[in-house]
Amino acid sequence: MYQLLKQEGRAKRAVFETVHGTVQTPVFMNVGTVAAIKGAVATTDLKEIGTQIELSNTYHLHVRPGDDKVKALGGLHRFMNWDRPILTDSGGFQVFSLAKLRKIKEEGVTFQSHIDGRKIFMGPEQSMQIQSNLASTIAMAFDECPSSRADRSYVQQSVDRTTRWLVRCKAEMDRLNSLEDTINPHQMLFGINQGAVFDDIRIEHAKQIRELDLDGYAVGGLAVGETHEEMYHVLEEVVPYLPVDKPVYLMGVGTPLNILEAVERGVDFFDCVYPSRNGRHGHVYTADGKRNMFNAKYELDDRPIEEGCGCPACRNYSRAYIRHLLKAGEMLGMRLCVLHNLYFYNHLMEQIRNALDEGRFADFKTNWIDRYTQGGKV
RNA sequence: GUGGGUAUGGCGCAGUUGGCUAGCGCGCCAGAUUGUGGCUCUGGAGGCCAAGGGUUCGAGUCCCUUUAUCCACC
Numbered sequence: 001m002y003q004l005l006k007q008e009g010r011a012k013r014a015v016f017e018t019v020h021g022t023v024q025t026p027v028f029m030n031v032g033t034v035a036a037i038k039g040a041v042a043t044t045d046l047k048e049i050g051t052q053i054e055l056s057n058t059y060h061l062h063v064r065p066g067d068d069k070v071k072a073l074g075g076l077h078r079f080m081n082w083d084r085p086i087l088t089d090s091g092g093f094q095v096f097s098l099a100k101l102r103k104i105k106e107e108g109v110t111f112q113s114h115i116d117g118r119k120i121f122m123g124p125e126q127s128m129q130i131q132s133n134l135a136s137t138i139a140m141a142f143d144e145c146p147s148s149r150a151d152r153s154y155v156q157q158s159v160d161r162t163t164r165w166l167v168r169c170k171a172e173m174d175r176l177n178s179l180e181d182t183i184n185p186h187q188m189l190f191g192i193n194q195g196a197v198f199d200d201i202r203i204e205h206a207k208q209i210r211e212l213d214l215d216g217y218a219v220g221g222l223a224v225g226e227t228h229e230e231m232y233h234v235l236e237e238v239v240p241y242l243p244v245d246k247p248v249y250l251m252g253v254g255t256p257l258n259i260l261e262a263v264e265r266g267v268d269f270f271d272c273v274y275p276s277r278n279g280r281h282g283h284v285y286t287a288d289g290k291r292n293m294f295n296a297k298y299e300l301d302d303r304p305i306e307e308g309c310g311c312p313a314c315r316n317y318s319r320a321y322i323r324h325l326l327k328a329g330e331m332l333g334m335r336l337c338v339l340h341n342l343y344f345y346n347h348l349m350e351q352i353r354n355a356l357d358e359g360r361f362a363d364f365k366t367n368w369i370d371r372y373t374q375g376g377k378v
Numbered sequence: 379g380u381g382g383g384u385a386u387g388g389c390g391c392a393g394u395u396g397g398c399u400a401g402c403g404c405g406c407c408a409g410a411u412u413g414u415g416g417c418u419c420u421g422g423a424g425g426c427c428a429a430g431g432g433u434u435c436g437a438g439u440c441c442c443u444u445u446a447u448c449c450a451c452c
Contacts, residue, residue, distance in 0.1 A: 031414065032414095033413095033414055038414070038416065039416075040416095057414085060414090060415095087413095089413045091413095092413080093413045094414095098414095114415070115415090140413075143413095145413075218413080220413065222412085223412040223413090224412080224413095249413095250413095251413040252412050252413040253412055253413090271412090272413090273411090273413090273414040274411085274414095277411075277412090277414060280414095280416055280417085281411090281416090281417080292407095295406085295407080296405090296406060331416085334416070
């Protein structure tokens, strides 16, 4: 499934085979939480901007439209007309970030829907069942993401429960994959490492979950309030305890700089709302840094967002036009910025892979960061 | 030409019976946002209150003149 092609230090270059096709890593997964990339980006657009794998969310699709509906319609791939890999997040994070009145017990979590307020119960089994109904390529384990400010004893207790939940996730996934009417009987399961910023808890947890021989491992609970240095430190401590011959996924991260630092520390899967959310807000990424397309200086700027960029926005439209669309509140303005940003991220990953292939990642990283951080804002 | 109104940061306006470092919205600039509620939030720059003169301890606020502009009417 996962074939390691090359290593430079801890940085990994690999191919990951799935029933929905091959993923070249390191890779950035494009986030489409509710089975849609926000900003009016269709799955037909994704191939044009180099998307390899899309990410959707268990919690959101469960509350609307309902995973039973998606299953009745043939699963997520058919529903959203996307034939490449899809990873579904387990809903664990949303239970803690969105839902109100949550109550955590050993069985799972009871919480209120942020859509209509109804009470929902979700535990490892429910999360696996929902993800099985969605029939994604990769399912994520149902975990608890404790606050980065949580005290040590709470984190320890939470992580222990997450481990028990993971065992249940695996058992349930095995059961579901063997059922007759399962849409994707080859659905994979990634476990999630937790432990906040406590190295020893993280490491012990990593040792435990690697014993379960899952299809991949994620590092969760980062980029939730701790410093970049703390995040990098955790990766340095924990990744060595995860299997080198399995994908390592850093959940919810991050900025281009975060990604370069994490690749260097052995991470090969990423996802983040930044390119899409920032795109909707007119913030675009370029090799010379981030730009705000709302800025007045672009009012008469006839150049594309980034000169030389091959994305649909840059090949066809000017900064002045895009700024106008954004100021006018036109969806097209957001769409063009999102397309550009996703292309930028996908393209960055491609450059990283090429550098790894040629054994020059270290130089690439230094030069790239140099230009990105010092590039004068045009 | 006559009568009336208005002139306050880029734009639109508040500014109480004249009283502390002149406010607000939008805009502008800079940040934040990391397993996404098409948001939201945080800072910052920018006005000698049309110009000139007067009354007063003190005027954006009262008086006079000028200029600009708007609305009626001839």
